[in-house]
Amino acid sequence: MPSLSRGTYPFRWPFVIVAILLATVWILRTQSAPLGFSVQSYGHWINESVHYILFLPYSKRENEKLPVILFLNGYGENGTDGVKQLSNNFGQQIWELRGRFPFIVVAPQMSHDSSWAQPDSYIAQSAIEIVQ
Template sequence: MSRLTLIISTILLISGLTIKAQDLKKYDKGNYIKGKDSIYYRILFPENFNANKKYPILFFLHGRGESGQDNQKQLTHGAKLFLKDDFRKQFPAIIVFPQCAENSFWANVEFGMDAQGKRNFNFQKGGRPTKAMHALLGMIDNFMDKPFVDQKRVYVGGLSMGAMGTYELLRRKKKLFAAAFAICGGDHVANVQKYKNIPLWIFHGEKDDVVPVVLSTIISDQLKVLGKEPKLTLYPNANHNSWDAAFADPKLLPWLFSNQKQR
């Protein structure tokens, strides 16, 4: 490679990274603070947003690695999906990425280690919400008071820790959501009864060595026991980052936004 070619390639690479960074700036910064609750979030409004209209809203919950207080890392996975021109034209929606603090967790779950040194997930049946979940619930209630939010088209989705939080939100707000998706998450099987009527699409990599795939399949199986037909997509060769394949599925977002509460 010639010196000139190398320089041009470097410039193009830097320009591309800059454009991507600028795109993420389309997500406005916000926070919710009330009493002891505080949570940061990024929000993407539809193009040509009109506060006199009503829009669907999607809350997206990130994984453990994106926790913090910088109000930035939670955009690492998934944020670019909603910036695509096709999506913005076809599905004018409000997208919210809240950020979980590092000293908390979205879901009410206890951790342990098995004999092989792998993490165990002990999901709780019921129980009080974590500090992050309590703040998240307050933030969502606050959004529901906005006149531009369509109450019949409220959605939630997440990956890993965020998928665990998604299940918890579904049971704590079982009358709120029109549909949800959960990528490589898990929940206590006894909680499934509480969100059995909410359309749900579950994704997981069969080679996941962080969150075992069985944590997703038992939820799907329990829904079938309860007479429901959940959507379950397993990726035979995917490890924990099954969200890459899920986000690439062209049917995900059309399916999600096609669901609407009847009352």
């Protein structure tokens, strides 16, 4: 009977490593934006990209025109990670409507050093261009 000592089963470690890598990828995918959401970036013509979340309803058909909600985050959600802007104040009532009233959401994220009250901000300008 073979011994269970090290080296007896030389092909075991590659399988363990592959299993760990697959589990890591699965965990990272489940920690990203919720289903129906995708993190996008815009504004490559400037020094920085604007990160935003795009929500497309599952029932959207090609060439179907739907209303667009432009969600502007509060100051506490400013940043550059592209997902924090939906962490607070996103209107539970609005999300409850998505099954009965399909819509598209564009949620750009304002940078740490700016605000939506500054209309000349490149992020505010980019938000308008994204929706168009």
